Amino acid sequence: MSKTHVTTTINGEPTEYLCEASQSMLDVLRDELDLTGTKEGCGSGDCGACSIIVDDRLVCACLMLGAEAEGRRVLTIEGMSHGDKLHPLQQKFIEMAALQCGVCTPGMLIAAKALLDRNPNPSETEVRFGLAGNLCRCTGYDKIVRAVLDVAAEQRETTR
Amino acid sequence: MHAFDYARATEPSQALDLARRPDAAFIAGGTDLLQLWKAGIARPELMIDISRLALDIVKPRDDGIAIGALARLSDVADHPIVQARWPLIAEALNAGASAQVRNAATIGGNLLQRTRCAYFRSGDMPCNKRAPGSGCPAIGGENRSHAIFGGSPHCVATHASDLAVALAALDASVRVAGPAGSRLVGIGDFYLLPGDTPQRETVLGQGQLICAVDVPATAGRAAYVKVRDRASFEFAVVSVAADLVIDDGIVARARLAAGGVGTRPWRLTEAEAALIGERADAAAFDKAAAQASNGAEPLAHNAFKVELLRRTVRRALQVAGGKA
Ligand SMILES: Cc1cc2nc3c(=O)[nH]c(=O)nc-3n(C[C@H](O)[C@H](O)[C@H](O)COP(=O)(O)OP(=O)(O)OC[C@H]3O[C@@H](n4cnc5c(N)ncnc54)[C@H](O)[C@@H]3O)c2cc1C
Ligand code: FES
Ligand code: FES
Numbered sequence: 001m002s003k004t005h006v007t008t009t010i011n012g013e014p015t016e017y018l019c020e021a022s023q024s025m026l027d028v029l030r031d032e033l034d035l036t037g038t039k040e041g042c043g044s045g046d047c048g049a050c051s052i053i054v055d056d057r058l059v060c061a062c063l064m065l066g067a068e069a070e071g072r073r074v075l076t077i078e079g080m081s082h083g084d085k086l087h088p089l090q091q092k093f094i095e096m097a098a099l100q101c102g103v104c105t106p107g108m109l110i111a112a113k114a115l116l117d118r119n120p121n122p123s124e125t126e127v128r129f130g131l132a133g134n135l136c137r138c139t140g141y142d143k144i145v146r147a148v149l150d151v152a153a154e155q156r157e158t159t160r
Numbered sequence: 161m162h163a164f165d166y167a168r169a170t171e172p173s174q175a176l177d178l179a180r181r182p183d184a185a186f187i188a189g190g191t192d193l194l195q196l197w198k199a200g201i202a203r204p205e206l207m208i209d210i211s212r213l214a215l216d217i218v219k220p221r222d223d224g225i226a227i228g229a230l231a232r233l234s235d236v237a238d239h240p241i242v243q244a245r246w247p248l249i250a251e252a253l254n255a256g257a258s259a260q261v262r263n264a265a266t267i268g269g270n271l272l273q274r275t276r277c278a279y280f281r282s283g284d285m286p287c288n289k290r291a292p293g294s295g296c297p298a299i300g301g302e303n304r305s306h307a308i309f310g311g312s313p314h315c316v317a318t319h320a321s322d323l324a325v326a327l328a329a330l331d332a333s334v335r336v337a338g339p340a341g342s343r344l345v346g347i348g349d350f351y352l353l354p355g356d357t358p359q360r361e362t363v364l365g366q367g368q369l370i371c372a373v374d375v376p377a378t379a380g381r382a383a384y385v386k387v388r389d390r391a392s393f394e395f396a397v398v399s400v401a402a403d404l405v406i407d408d409g410i411v412a413r414a415r416l417a418a419g420g421v422g423t424r425p426w427r428l429t430e431a432e433a434a435l436i437g438e439r440a441d442a443a444a445f446d447k448a449a450a451q452a453s454n455g456a457e458p459l460a461h462n463a464f465k466v467e468l469l470r471r472t473v474r475r476a477l478q479v480a481g482g483k484a
Pocket of ligand 3: 098099100101102103104105135136137138139
């Protein structure tokens with residue numbers, strides 16, 4: 001089986017890699033590119049730990065082939081902060097203790113970013129609907145939902 | 161895991177050409193196929209990536225809408241004309257899966273997703289759908305989630321799609337292309353009953369491509385009601401799509417389809433007939449709902465679906481009937 005050559009953009013950086021046709025995007029990120037922030041929970045689309053953003057769409061990296069990233073723009077958790085400056089969602093998750101073991105956190109943050117990028121003014125119901133694909137076994141979700149709503153409110157303040 | 165080759169198709173004709181190989185499979189959003197591949201159930205030698213074909217367009221016309229087979233579920237659910245004129249489709253799509261899955265999954269792939277029967281998905285237990293002739297352990301085993309309509313002595317697995325239920329209620333058709341040209345198949349004829357060949361689920365031949373779904377215009381009031389084991393991100397235990405045309409308070413046309421209960425999306429024709437010409441009120445809805453489970457053949461662990469279906473029909477009729 002021949003390897004596929006892929007040219008893509010990951011976290012703003014032009015990136016090239018060779019992958020097996022049967023490697024998932026999650027495998028490529030973690031095993032080939034050493035971007036291990038994206039987690040594997042289930043490998044079947046059920047938990048959202050592997051969430052990434054591809055061309056402005058939130059998807060599960062475990063259900064995408066590495067070869068499918070050709071010509072796309074990929075954003076992973078490693079691209080969320082600006083250098084040492086955390087993204088407001090990351091900062092708020094820390095302040096509000098919206099994480100415990102942290103396994104769901106990279107996927108949760110990426111999903112929350114995708115949600116706010118599309119809808120800067122979500123209701124609580126919309127936040128819960130938007131994050132339904134991200135399972136958390138620790139926090140009980142309330143702190144996560146409140147953190148996302150708080151960031152949305154603060155971002156609306158500063159852009160006013 | 162089984163290795164495969166990968167080819168990206170840029171034209172439908174090229175995809176059809178590549179698919180002449182009997183060991184090839186189309187991959188669209190990949191959300192079902194990669195699950196099945198990881199479980200060792202799908203073992204293609206070649207994955208033909210069709211996700212970039214220009215078959216992702218949603219084209220409304222006066223008499224209906226053509227939805228490209230490669231359109232993403234989220235794009236269709238968010239389409240303003242779909243929301244305004246075919247809200248049943250938007251509701252059914254939003255009632256399924258997660259944002260991540262809806263963003264990747266396509267309309268054609270959704271119609272072709274395989275059953276959630278745990279014996280089928282296990283990859284190694286007997287299952288006539290996966291390994292013809294090996295038997296159906298669901299019939300005498302864990303069958304809470306299985307069908308009460310359309311089962312055979314060989315298979316009782318339900319069809320899992322929410323979209324297909326809405327499309328069944330809307331009398332949609334599937335546009336299929338093969339090397340010899342394209343044809344339009346009504347959704348009622350698209351899905352096969354399991355009979356003694358449960359491995360065959362649709363009339364789609366090997367290497368044939370779904371290009372689009374055609375949905376006729378409807379003046380109906382619609383509702384999609386989905387009952388599941390948790391409030392979101394779960395397949396249906398029972399779901400009902402209703403499309404009602406009410407003139408001067410009288411039901412002129414009623415279309416009802418159910419999910420979670422049949423081996424394919426299931427039209428509830430007796431309940432529909434009970435509504436025609438009746439005043440659209442609670443009494444008529446109750447009377448029709450009572451007919452919804454006629455002919456049901458429950459298994460040891462899913463008899464509750466008989467009553468749950470009636471109640472879900474009644475709810476769907478109330479919601480649809482209550483819309484202006
Ligand atoms: C976690 C999770 C939860 C889910 N919950 C729900 C739910 O609640 N309700 C629901 O309805 N669905 C649900 N699904 C199923 C999901 O909707 C399907 O997996 C998805 O729609 C399949 O589309 P796809 O484009 O990813 O198909 P793929 O996985 O790419 O393909 C599926 C099959 O269709 C074939 N195929 C795809 N496109 C075409 C085409 N145009 N022509 C011919 N053959 C084609 C492929 O060869 C393959 O056999 C869920 C899935 C996951 C992973
Ligand atoms: S690892 Fe991809 S959804 Fe769980
Ligand atoms: S913090 Fe542990 S799973 Fe969410």
